[in-house]
Amino acid sequence: MRKPFIAPLTLLMLSLLLACGQPVAVMAAARRQTNYEFVNGRWFDSRKFVARKFYTVGGRLTSSKPARVDSVIDLAGKFIVPPFGEAHNHNVEWNGEEGFARTKRMYLEAGVFYVKNPNNLPRARAPLLARINIPTSIDVVFANGGLTATGGHPLGVVRRNLERGGMTQADAEGAFYFTIDNPMDLARKWAAIEAGRPDFIKTYLQYSEEYAKRKNDDSYIDWRALDPALLPAIVRRAHRAGLRVSTHVETATDVHNALVAGVDEINHMPGFRPEKGDWAKYQDSSRYKISETDARLAARKHVVVVTTLVSAIDRALEKKEGEAGVSDAVRELLVHNLQTLRKHNVRVAIGSDSYRQTSQVEALNLHRLKVFDNLTLLKMWCETTAWTIFPKRKIGHLREGYEASFLVLSADPLQDFTNVRKIDMRVKQGEILSLEK
Template sequence: MRFLIVCLALTCIFSQAQTPPPQQQPYQASAPLSWELKNARWFDGRAIQRGNLYVENGVFVAKKPAKVNRKMDMRGQVLINPLAEAHNHNLQTAWGWGQFADSYIDQGVFYAAMLCGDPAGVAEVGPLAAAPAAPEVSFVTACITSPDGYPLAAVLPEPSAEAAAAQKQIVLVDSPEQASQQWPAIKARGGSWLRIVLSHSERPELRGRPEHFGRLGLRPETAAALTRLAHADGRRVVAHVETAADFDAALAAGVDAIGHLPGYANMLDEAPDVFALSDAAVARAASQRTSVITTTAATQLFKLDAAQLAALREVQRANLAKLQAAGVPLLVGSDVFIGTARAELHALDELGLDRATLLRMATQDTPRALFPGRKLGCFEPGCEASFLVLGGDPIADLAQVDIPMLRVKQGRLLTRLADVAASSSQASASTADPPKAAKKASAKKKTGKAKAQPKAQAKAQTKATSKAKQR
């Protein structure tokens, strides 16, 4: 039953005919603005810093710009960089984009990775992701599994070998020899990443059993062959894994990232120790600098009873603690189709991760991993000026992340109000200076004093002159 629930959720990934939610105005971006943020507090990856921040031409700068479009007093508020989602599927089709793209911006998630798109679908979505008010997306367009592998059972109308062979969305490879033969076609699908599926690779006895069709994945030697081919061609590899043995096989293959923390699910009702990472595996992941995408929020999709959920959560805590202690790069990803990285942020918080570390993972480590070479997740001069304004300190209260007061992307104000977006660059609004009415009153008062002073002096002079004449 749990597998059927997951299949239903995964079917939504590829569906084009769902009932849409009520429509809201889409997000729009202003022109790039110059900003002066006085009395600012911001999260730098370790703690909250204080000072003034300046933005010009889409980046943070050291000095106040000659012309400022937005001057704001940030007293009492905190700035963080936008969040990133390292594992999802909801923006890889035009339908999914229409349903969920604005929710990414709404939740402050500006960067995302979609891990199993097909080239035709991504070709439709790519131009949409280039818009200023859109989330930026890294797409995987080569998703590779075995002829009986995950996620075929979820995406096929009728899960069978014949239907699997006929579909074109997922690449099917059954041996190292086939990997070499199909590499030109895989390469032609484009993208700088490919995704391979390892699922219960330690249990070859499951192959050929109809009830497990679509749940399995590549053999370890096939995964290794694909990884070698990808690396020789300058591409990187992310591996879907289910068990600790799959994790070991992915490391042996030399993948660059692992798409799940083992223990995010328990499809075959196995003992929890099947998902427990060994010290040797964790040490190898650290030495190879293999990133691990967490996906602990996805556990809630499986409707486990309290005891089963507690057992998986305990394994997750132990795995995370080992990976953190060894210095393995951890990336925030939810794999929750109707959600974003914000769901994973809260799931990891419930597992007890240190708040500052968690925020660094979400706002620095993950966006930089998705878009290497860019200056993301920082507030120093030269960094991209993308940030969220929160009402309070998210280290003390993580719920502050749920209600961004302001969203700025590369210096552009993101808003659902078209007139605000259109007029922002012409205005010079300020919350840092006294209101205009107060300024006028102050100026009038000063002018009155200035006028009164000469009159008094003139009156005194006339009086003195009159006395002198009398004398």
């Protein structure tokens, strides 16, 4: 029974030996990158488009001419922007070679190079590691299993998958989620959470103003989550481990509890989905309205709020016969929350949480809602979103020494935001991407 393990072990030792010796240097030399000179482009400088020249050397942007220029590319007056990001989507997961190729292509086509997956099965991440975070693919970070209470969200997702055969019991506790009901649970399970090497920690708050009322009531299964009193201790542990914390919210009280606990990112805007799917509940929307005080607190703490409003905006702008009142109530709530965040300069990132799509649909829907002007939207999508996915990388700006990753648009997105779809060329870490079928 032990024999089959010898071969992979020998391979591992061999690759470790190779990694320490000369063969690596030989490989690097064989993969020498092309140095490009990009002329006649108009480059986004965070405020406007500026005619200038850039070179790409070693995967970075520079304005100094390198000793060797391998190729000159004429951008013909087009508009260069940093790549877009998707701050909330669960669709980057292993679903076979073809499935992943389709997902990758969908993102690269939309110009979305950076993706954050805020709750995934560890086994759906492992096979991806060799296929992502390389110049020719998308760059992705994963939370692994989220932290919630017994019977809390995302248990509903797991139950549906158990019924359909998409998951087994081994994918539940300790894989897709960790239940933390008290400080002992946290102390006992933290080692396993960290051992899974998450890129960040995902936590859940859900109607936390009714935590006590909901925690033992079966009618609230999947519509409850962590005891908000436990969140500060989770945040402290995560920060000690160098991990940022994202928190799922549903109500304004959840937002408040997340902020005082010290989380780094709030996922969803209150109003993104009504309780148990009933949009009419937003006709009394007071419990979903973010307060001025909390918006100020979020700004002061540099907390990022991730939108995920695709379907809520669809609902708000829908003109259903006899249901205009519901649409208007949803619209009023969304506009109130977004305006409150804008007024206090809270960092807003674009995430769709839309499994079959990318953040492109979220960005275009936010544009339809008309709360943000084109410049603000573009900066949210290119800068804030990239930052909240990879806060330590030099991405999101077209500046000296930053990663040579950008999109060439055939028309000006500041004039018409929908021009973000007109992508003529994609460059990632100094490589021109070709999206062959």
